[in-house]
Structures are given as structure tokens and as C-alpha cells.
Amino acid sequence: xxxxxxxxxxxxxxxxxxPLLYAILMLAIPxxxxxxYSFFRDDYLTVVREFTLDNYRAVWADPIFRxxxxxxxAVAGLVTLTTxxxxxxxxxxxxxxxxxxxxxxxLLLITIPFWTSYLIRVFLWKVILGYNGVVNSGLKSLGxxxxxxxxxxYNTGSIVMTLSHAYAPFAILPIYVxxxxxxxxxxxxxxxxxxxxxxxxxxxxxxxxMPGVVAAVLIVFIPTIGDYVTPTVIGGGKIPMVANxxxxxxxxxxxxxxxxxxxxxxxxxVTALSLLFLLLNRRFLRVRA
Amino acid sequence: MTIPQPSAxxxxxxxxxxxxxxxxxxxxxxxxxxIECRGLHKYYGDYHALxxxxxxxxxxxxxxxxxxxxxxxxxxxxxIAGFEDISSGVVMIDGxxxxxxxxxxxxxxxxxxxxxxxPHLTVAENVGFxxxxxxxxxxxxxxxxxxxxxxxxxxxxxxxxxxxxSGGQRQRVALARALIxxxxxxxxxxxxxxxxxxxxxxxxxxxxxxxxxxGITFVLVTHDQEEALVMSDRIAVMFExxxxxxxxxxxxxARPASRKVADFIGVMNFLPARxxxxxxxxxxxxxxxxxxxDIPAANVSRVDAGDAGPSIGFRPEAATLLGAGATAAGRVTxxxxxxxxxxxxxxxxxxxxxxxxxxxxxxxxVRISMRNVFGREVPDVGTRTxxxxxxxxxxxxx
Numbered sequence: 178x179x180x181x182x183x184x185x186x187x188x189x190x191x192x193x194x195x196p197l198l199y200a201i202l203m204l205a206i207p208x209x210x211x212x213x214y215s216f217f218r219d220d221y222l223t224v225v226r227e228f229t230l231d232n233y234r235a236v237w238a239d240p241i242f243r244x245x246x247x248x249x250x251a252v253a254g255l256v257t258l259t260t261x262x263x264x265x266x267x268x269x270x271x272x273x274x275x276x277x278x279x280x281x282x283x284l285l286l287i288t289i290p291f292w293t294s295y296l297i298r299v300f301l302w303k304v305i306l307g308y309n310g311v312v313n314s315g316l317k318s319l320g321x322x323x324x325x326x327x328x329x330x331y332n333t334g335s336i337v338m339t340l341s342h343a344y345a346p347f348a349i350l351p352i353y354v355x356x357x358x359x360x361x362x363x364x365x366x367x368x369x370x371x372x373x374x375x376x377x378x379x380x381x382x383x384x385x386x387m388p389g390v391v392a393a394v395l396i397v398f399i400p401t402i403g404d405y406v407t408p409t410v411i412g413g414g415k416i417p418m419v420a421n422x423x424x425x426x427x428x429x430x431x432x433x434x435x436x437x438x439x440x441x442x443x444x445x446x447v448t449a450l451s452l453l454f455l456l457l458n459r460r461f462l463r464v465r466a
Numbered sequence: 467m468t469i470p471q472p473s474a475x476x477x478x479x480x481x482x483x484x485x486x487x488x489x490x491x492x493x494x495x496x497x498x499x500x501i502e503c504r505g506l507h508k509y510y511g512d513y514h515a516l517x518x519x520x521x522x523x524x525x526x527x528x529x530x531x532x533x534x535x536x537x538x539x540x541x542x543x544x545x546i547a548g549f550e551d552i553s554s555g556v557v558m559i560d561g562x563x564x565x566x567x568x569x570x571x572x573x574x575x576x577x578x579x580x581x582x583x584x585p586h587l588t589v590a591e592n593v594g595f596x597x598x599x600x601x602x603x604x605x606x607x608x609x610x611x612x613x614x615x616x617x618x619x620x621x622x623x624x625x626x627x628x629x630x631x632s633g634g635q636r637q638r639v640a641l642a643r644a645l646i647x648x649x650x651x652x653x654x655x656x657x658x659x660x661x662x663x664x665x666x667x668x669x670x671x672x673x674x675x676x677x678x679x680x681g682i683t684f685v686l687v688t689h690d691q692e693e694a695l696v697m698s699d700r701i702a703v704m705f706e707x708x709x710x711x712x713x714x715x716x717x718x719x720a721r722p723a724s725r726k727v728a729d730f731i732g733v734m735n736f737l738p739a740r741x742x743x744x745x746x747x748x749x750x751x752x753x754x755x756x757x758x759x760d761i762p763a764a765n766v767s768r769v770d771a772g773d774a775g776p777s778i779g780f781r782p783e784a785a786t787l788l789g790a791g792a793t794a795a796g797r798v799t800x801x802x803x804x805x806x807x808x809x810x811x812x813x814x815x816x817x818x819x820x821x822x823x824x825x826x827x828x829x830x831x832v833r834i835s836m837r838n839v840f841g842r843e844v845p846d847v848g849t850r851t852x853x854x855x856x857x858x859x860x861x862x863x864x
Binding site for chain 2: 360362363365366367368369370371372373376380381384385460461463
């Protein structure tokens with residue numbers, strides 16, 4: 178018995194060895210390096226390898242860091258809210274309205290944005306929203322406006338719009354999967370027990386879809402808070418987020434220990450918020466038989 | 467369709483197997499109709515699922531819709547519940563037309579085949595689901611939930627997570643959840659099909675008791691003829707979207723309206739026959755092996771399309787194998803035992819009856835069931851034997 182188990186475990190280990198090795202090399206080691214750097218001291222051109230907490234003190238004492246972190250959280254929160262609120266009806270439609278034989282086609286259509294690079298999609302939004310972009314020239318040729326609208330680009334709204342579009346499939350798919358798993362007779366039971374369609378949705382469908390919603394929230398929130406491209410391109414550099422600040426410290430100012438401390442600090446904040454969110458939703462995430 | 471009148475009641479025939487005996491409820495004054503279906507048709511695209519259902523289910527009745535899968539029985543139940551729109555016809559519940567009345571306001575509750583227990587709620591939350599708009603206080607509602615759980619034998623289970631329950635417990639929760647709302651009609655969609663045999667037989671008895679206790683009209687959908695015979699006051703047998711026969715269990719078993727019904731419910735032996743003459747109260751037929759017999763008019767059924775002429779039918783327990791030297795009460799035909807199937811309490815004998823090949827050249831085999839009595843010898847295959855039968859137990863399919 179023990180040998181059989183040992184053989185099974187050995188086989189499992191061999192199977193996951195390549196991705197495990199890759200993860201250690203490309204994820205764990207860089208992360209640990211950043212963690213180590215955040216405790217080193219910067220000496221203008223070199224990094225002095227002696228333990229210090231000065232970086233963290235500097236980061237948390239800096240009002241700019243706090244402002245940018247708060248802005249990043251606000252933008253990511255807004256993006257998450259928009260994305261999940263827009264994704265839910267799409268996922269619901271996909272699960273409850275689309276006939277089974279068409280679902281594969283619809284899923285394919287939803288993943289179409291992934292067929293082009295993220296960077297190109299962000300630039301396309303700039304083309305759409307820009308000074309001489311699609312929206313402005315369209316409205317001008319229709320005679321609705323004389324002068325191009327200036328508020329379309331380079332603000333928080335445009336960042337939220339771009340990121341929400343980019344992350345939509347990531348939100349639609351987990352919610353769709355959760356909705357697909359709901360036994361349809363449960364919805365009939367809700368109606369049978371005297372509830373309207375709306376109340377059945379509220380008391381049965383939504384709670385059962387929550388694991389998907391929670392997954393969608395985390396999948397959208399965590400990467401968008403660290404997004405670097407969209408604030409640069411769509412925000413025009415005027416609305417830096419925390420990733421832009423890290424980039425500036427790491428490359429422009431060349432203060433790697435301080436940049437690392439900012440990175441670790443924002444990671445800690447995101448981790449804490451995610452855990453809090455999971456805790457708040459724990460009753461929806463109980464294991465189901 | 468015509469409902470055969472129960473004129474001369476035949477002694478209740480026990481259903482095959484070890485089903486608990488059904489006690490007929492004391493006859494009361496004619497009860498008022500609870501569910502009325504008139505000219506009900508349902509199409510799914512081109513598929514004609516319900517083909518003109520006319521049906522009256524009385525108040526307080528345990529009614530079953532029995533038929534093979536695809537016969538429309540579940541569609542009919544879901545139509546009553548309000549989950550299916552009807553193409554034409556009328557459904558009335560308690561005298562009220564249910565047109566444009568959605569499922570959530572109908573005075574019916576359902577026990578689903580899958581039980582449909584909400585996995586995100588506890589047992590008590592499941593049972594109390596329908597009480598949201600109940601004006602009673604929290605404490606009173608909790609007491610009602612506990613009472614409903616007690617009724618189905620789940621006292622103290624309220625705090626359990628729904629997904630930690632066994633199949634039988636889930637079913638009880640589904641029952642309690644529906645009954646707590648005191649519906650006028652309880653609809654049960656194959657509620658016992660997911661349970662093992664022992665559990666199923668136990669739940670059959672419990673359901674009968676529960677129904678007597680609460681006095682609510684029960685409508686049960688099942689494909690299990692034994693279950694329907696055990697539990698129901700009346701049964702509608704359905705084939706291909708139509709009601710083939712609507713009758714009490716005894717009448718259904720003893721005097722099936724057609725060959726198809728006879729074949730579906732229990733075992734029926736068929737022998738070819740010819741009609742010789744007919745009077746107002748009996749039909750005289752000649753059947754090879756049985757001779758000339760007078761069949762009472764009450765025992766005359768019809769054949770279905772595609773049947774090869776009239777035939778005589780009788781149930782396995784309506785004939786008896788005579789031991790050596792035994793004297794027959796009825797008439798006797800000789801034959802050879804072709805197969806012996808031993809069931810413990812019963813033995814089935816397949817007997818090739820002498821003279822049954824006269825019409826079509828094929829010797830016909832009949833199945834005869836005998837209760838195994840201590841000390842009685844079980845004859846071997848190939849033994850010649852005498853079969854005793856009485857004309858009153860024969861049914862003519864013409």
C-alpha cells in the first residue's frame with residue numbers, strides 16, 4: 178500500500194516537475210529577489226546588502242505613495258465593479274438563454290478580444306477615444322460637435338473603460354461556469370415555493386453563482402491594480418498608478434530597494450484585501466456535494 | 467373514454483411482489499373535484515405530448531399518473547404545477563381556472579424527482595424557504611419548521627447542511643418543504659425512483675400514512691405499476707399522451723380496459739379466442755385449451771390497434787396447479803411445466819397448455835404463480851400437470 182502510494186506520488190511529481198521548475202525559476206526566485214531587495218540599502222549607484230527597514234518607512238511616510246496606492250485601489254475597484262456588473266448579464270444570457278448547441282460558438286466569440294495583443298487593444302481604445310479619434314471625428318461629421326471632446330481620453334473614466342473591456346472575458350467565464358452548474362430544478366423549486374422570478378434569482382440563482390462572482394472579482398481586481406500599460410497609454414502618464422511608480426523607482430530613479438519596498442507593500446495590501454473579500458463571502462464558498 | 471363501472475367487485479387481487487396491502491379508505495360522500503383538466507393539448511414544436519386529457523381528481527385523493535417514460539405523465543404534472551404552458555384546454559384547481567396563473571401563486575407544491583434541495587441552505591432554511599412572506603413571527607416560523615421536520619421523521623436535523631444528507635433524507639426534506647405551506651395539492655414527480663428497494667417500500671407506506679394524516683390531495687407520477695397499485699386511490703394509466711384507463715387499483719388490475727393496459731400492469735396471460743355468441747350480460751367464446759366459456763360483460767375489454775384478433779386473458783394467480791389427486795374447484799386443463807422460477811415466497815410456473823395450438827399451430831405458454839406453502843412439493847420442469855381455472859377470472863379482449 179505504502180509503496181503504491183509512493184509510486185503514485187512519484188509519478189505525480191514527475192508530471193508536475195516541468196511547470197514547477199518553471200514557476201520556481203520565473204516566479205518564486207524573482208519574487209524572493211524583490212523581497213530581499215526591499216530590505217537592502219540604496220547607495221546611489223550600488224545596492225548595499227545590509228538589512229534595513231528604512232525603505233518601508235520611506236514608502237509609508239510618503240504621501241504620494243499613499244495617494245497613488247489609494248487611486249490604484251479605487252481604479253481597480255471601479256474596473257472590477259464595472260466588469261463584473263457587465264459580465265453577469267452576459268454570463269446569465271449565455272447560460273440560460275443560448276441553446277446548448279450554440280454555446281461553444283458564443284464562448285468562442287467572447288474570447289475573440291484575446292486574439293490580438295493586449296497592447297494593441299489598449300492602443301485601439303486610444304484610436305477610438307483620441308482627439309482626432311473615431312468618436313470625435315464621427316460626432317464632428319454628424320455635426321453634433323464643432324470642437325473635439327477633450328474629456329474622452331487621459332482620465333480615470335477612460336482607464337476604467339479600457340480595463341473593463343480587456344478583462345471582460347475573465348469575468349464572464351467563471352460566472353458562466355458557476356451558473357451552468359446550477360440545477361435548473363432548483364429554480365423551479367423556488368418558483369414552486371411561492372417566489373417570483375426576481376426573488377428566485379435573488380434567493381437561489383445569485384447565492385449559487387457567488388463562487389463564480391468571487392472568482393471573477395479576484396481575477397479582475399488583482400491584475401488591474403498592478404496594470405502598467407493602460408495608465409501610461411490611456412491615462413497619458415498623467416494619472417500614474419502604483420505600477421508606474423514602481424517602474425519609475427526601479428528604472429528612471431534607479432532606486433531598486435525603494436521600488437521593491439513599494440512593490441512588496443502594494444502586494445501586501447492586495448493580499449490583505451483579497452483575503453478580507455474571501456472571508457466576507459465564505460458562506461457562499463462552502464464545499465458542495 | 468369510458469370508465470368501466472365497478473359493478474361486480476372482484477376480490478382484491480394482490481399486486482405482484484411483497485408490497486404492503488392497501489386498505490381502501492372508508493367511503494365518504496362524493497368529494498368535490500380538486501383538479502379538473504378539460505381537453506388538454508400540449509405540443510412541443512411538432513411533438514404532440516398531451517393529446518386531449520380529460521381528468522377529474524377529487525379532493526383528498528391519492529391519485530397516480532402511471533405510464534412508461536415519454537407517455538406525457540410528467541408533462542401533465544408540470545402543467546398542473548404551472549411549469550408548462552398548455553397549447554389548448556383548461557386546467558382548474560379548486561374551481562379556479564389556472565390560465566395566466568403562474569406557478570408561484572398556484573395552490574400546489576411539488577416534490578421534484580431530483581428533490582431540488584437548495585445546496586446553499588441548511589435543512590431548516592430549506593424547509594422554511596416558502597415562509598418568507600408568512601406574517602408569523604420568527605419564533606413561530608421556526609416552530610412550524612420543526613413541526614414539519616417532525617412530520618417526516620427528521621426532528622433535530624434543522625441545523626444540518628443540505629448537501630450532507632442521504633437520498634432518503636433529502637426526499638423527506640423536500641416533502642416537509644412542500645407540506646409546510648399547506649398546499650391544496652401536493653405534486654410528486656417520481657419521488658421514490660432514486661431510492662433503493664427497501665427504502666422505497668418503506669417510503670411508500672410512510673407517504674400513504676402522511677397523506678391520510680394531512681388530508682391533502684396527492685398527485686403522484688410514476689412508471690412503477692407496483693408503486694401506483696400500492697399507494698393510490700385511483701390511477702390514470704397513460705400511453706402516448708392519452709389516458710388509456712382511469713380506475714381504482716383493483717379494477718385496473720382485475721379488469722384492464724385494453725391489452726396494452728393489461729400488459730403494462732402486472733403479468734397477463736393471453737390465449738387466442740373466437741367469439742361464438744353474445745348476450746346483454748355475457749359473451750360466449752371458444753378458446754383452444756379452455757373450451758367454450760361465458761365471459762361476464764364486465765370482464766370484456768378492447769384490443770388495441772395491431773392486435774391479432776380477440777384473446778382471453780388471465781392473471782398468473784387466477785389459475786392453480788393441482789397436485790396429484792387434488793380435486794378441482796373450477797375447470798381443468800392439462801399441460802406440461804416448461805419452466806420453474808423460484809422467488810422464495812412464490813414460484814412462477816410456465817405451463818404449455820394442451821390444445822392451445824389449435825388456431826395458430828403454436829402451443830401457448832401461460833405463467834401461473836403459486837404461493838409456496840410449507841410441505842408442498844415444487845414440481846420439476848417437464849412434469850405433466852393439471853391447471854385449474856375459473857371462468858369468472860377471465861378477461862376477454864375483443
